[in-house]
Amino acid sequence: MVDSVKLPRVPTGIEGFDELCGGGVIRNRTYLVTGASGAGKTIFTLQYLYNGATKFGENGILLATEERPTSIRENALTFGWDLKKLEDENKLAIIDASSTKIGVPSLERFIDIRPFDIDQIIDQIIAIQEEIGAVRAVIDSSTSIAYNIPDIAKARIELLKLSTTLEVLEMTSLMTAEIIHGMDARGFGIESFLTEGTIALYNRRTDNVRLHSLEIYKMRGTPHSNKVHPFDITDHGLVVHPHEEVYGEF
Ligand SMILES: Nc1ncnc2c1ncn2[C@@H]1O[C@H](COP(=O)(O)OP(=O)(O)OP(=O)(O)O)[C@@H](O)[C@H]1O
Numbered sequence: 603m604v605d606s607v608k609l610p611r612v613p614t615g616i617e618g619f620d621e622l623c624g625g626g627v628i629r630n631r632t633y634l635v636t637g638a639s640g641a642g643k644t645i646f647t648l649q650y651l652y653n654g655a656t657k658f659g660e661n662g663i664l665l666a667t668e669e670r671p672t673s674i675r676e677n678a679l680t681f682g683w684d685l686k687k688l689e690d691e692n693k694l695a696i697i698d699a700s701s702t703k704i705g706v707p708s709l710e711r712f713i714d715i716r717p718f719d720i721d722q723i724i725d726q727i728i729a730i731q732e733e734i735g736a737v738r739a740v741i742d743s744s745t746s747i748a749y750n751i752p753d754i755a756k757a758r759i760e761l762l763k764l765s766t767t768l769e770v771l772e773m774t775s776l777m778t779a780e781i782i783h784g785m786d787a788r789g790f791g792i793e794s795f796l797t798e799g800t801i802a803l804y805n806r807r808t809d810n811v812r813l814h815s816l817e818i819y820k821m822r823g824t825p826h827s828n829k830v831h832p833f834d835i836t837d838h839g840l841v842v843h844p845h846e847e848v849y850g851e852f
């Protein structure tokens with residue numbers, strides 16, 4: 603019998619999360635982070651990039667299609683994450699893909715001038731990767747990219763091209779998608795995104811409170827928890843409770 607092989611991991615550093623999947627996500631793969639608005643997708647992915655650069659010596663690229671970089675930096679500071687410092691140290695690059703989309707000027711260092719042209723996005727990511735040696739990437743969000751490609755079949759192929767290219771570039775990546783009950787507003791099911799795994803975030807209301815929780819819906823190449831675990835959004839980011847579970851329909 604051949605000894606079983608454990609594929610190399612990239613720790614997210616998000617408290618309580620990595621132990622749900624054997625120490626982190628598998629290196630050089632692209633994962634989908636899904637959830638409704640306010641579920642915590644942006645915070646989860648920012649924390650992944652911040653921890654990469656500050657704790658694991660892994661630089662990152664953030665393609666921001668919805669929120670302006672200035673507001674991302676401000677929000678991050680509320681968790682004590684100084685993104686500007688990381689950018690000045692060439693540990694993080696934020697590509698502003700929101701300003702040109704809506705026609706407002708941008709003073710950012712990296713601007714996506716042809717928003718939602720996947721080939722142009724890929725060229726820009728390659729150039730930045732060479733400049734800062736990034737091995738982590740976040741696309742926040744894939745939903746708005748897909749919306750801007752009118753043909754649904756083409757949108758799906760373009761997202762697949764992007765996620766596969768990130769893998770070929772040897773980056774470990776998270777792509778967010780606004781998905782509720784397994785579907786996005788355009789009828790994309792989770793299975794339409796051919797990624798190596800899906801982390802589903804929930805923000806479910808019980809009585810008069812909303813409870814944050816998450817599950818690893820799919821992760822190829824590793825055993826993982828198949829439970830729904832609660833998490834808190836604290837003043838230092840997400841804290842997952844790996845030994846607690848949430849019951850009910852999701
Ligand atoms: N500093 C904070 N402390 C506690 N909770 C916070 C803090 N900042 C944000 N939150 C919570 O996180 C939510 C936003 O999370 P996030 O921006 O990651 O959501 P999202 O899934 O990216 O949503 P969208 O799809 O709209 O972009 C807020 O609605 C709020 O409930």
Ligand SMILES: [Mg+2]
Nearest residue numbers: 643644645742
């Ligand atoms: Mg968001």
